[in-house]
Amino acid sequence: MRIALAAIAFALVTSGSNAHPSHQASAASANALASSARPAAQVVDRFHEALRRGDTQTAQSLLANGALIFEEGSVESGKAEYAAHHLGVDAAFSKAVPATVARRAGEASGNTAWIATEGRVTGIYGGKAIDRVTTETMVLRRLGTGWKIVHIHWSSGARP
Numbered sequence: 496m497r498i499a500l501a502a503i504a505f506a507l508v509t510s511g512s513n514a515h516p517s518h519q520a521s522a523a524s525a526n527a528l529a530s531s532a533r534p535a536a537q538v539v540d541r542f543h544e545a546l547r548r549g550d551t552q553t554a555q556s557l558l559a560n561g562a563l564i565f566e567e568g569s570v571e572s573g574k575a576e577y578a579a580h581h582l583g584v585d586a587a588f589s590k591a592v593p594a595t596v597a598r599r600a601g602e603a604s605g606n607t608a609w610i611a612t613e614g615r616v617t618g619i620y621g622g623k624a625i626d627r628v629t630t631e632t633m634v635l636r637r638l639g640t641g642w643k644i645v646h647i648h649w650s651s652g653a654r655p
Contacts, residue, residue, distance in 0.1 A: 532608050532609075532610060534603075534608075535601065535603055535609075536610050538557055538642045538643075538644065539610045539612070539633050541557060542554055542557045545586075547590055549586045554582065554586065555574050555578055557644055558577070560575075561573050562577065562647065563646045563647075565648040566581065566647070566648075569581075591618060591619065592616045592620050597613045598613045599611065606638075607634065609632065609633065609635070611631070612630070614628070614631070615629060616629055627652060628653075632648040
């Protein structure tokens with residue numbers, strides 16, 4: 496199931512889509528995100544806002560129980576494992592190092608959506624200067640009354 500979910504995410508992202516500037520850009524440019532994906536993109540934004548506030552409880556509430564998180568070569572299987580290992584560190588990092596979104600793409604079909612984001616983080620964390628380009632893919636599933644994150648894939652690299 497986890498491998499299948501990752502393969503689906505890869506297929507969706509590589510299938511092609513219009514990218515656009517973030518929600519910080521003008522409303523006209525934000526319309527490039529498929530309208531079907533906007534509610535899922537709002538969940539992604541709420542997840543990041545919760546991390547920036549250090550609100551790990553809200554961040555966890557936006558994850559499906561079996562969410563699979565890939566981050567810089569490691570894997571966490573489920574929101575409980577993520578909460579026990581990296582959630583607190585991710586929240587502290589997000590609070591300390593501002594992130595900007597350069598482009599975002601996404602689509603939704605039925606009960607599945609994907610949101611792919613490119614950005615940059617710059618600031619100081621742990622006494623060290625941070626300046627990295629970032630990529631993120633989130634796969635969401637409509638469960639009950641709303642969207643839940645079922646897969647996150649984060650990657651970053653030194654800014655060229």
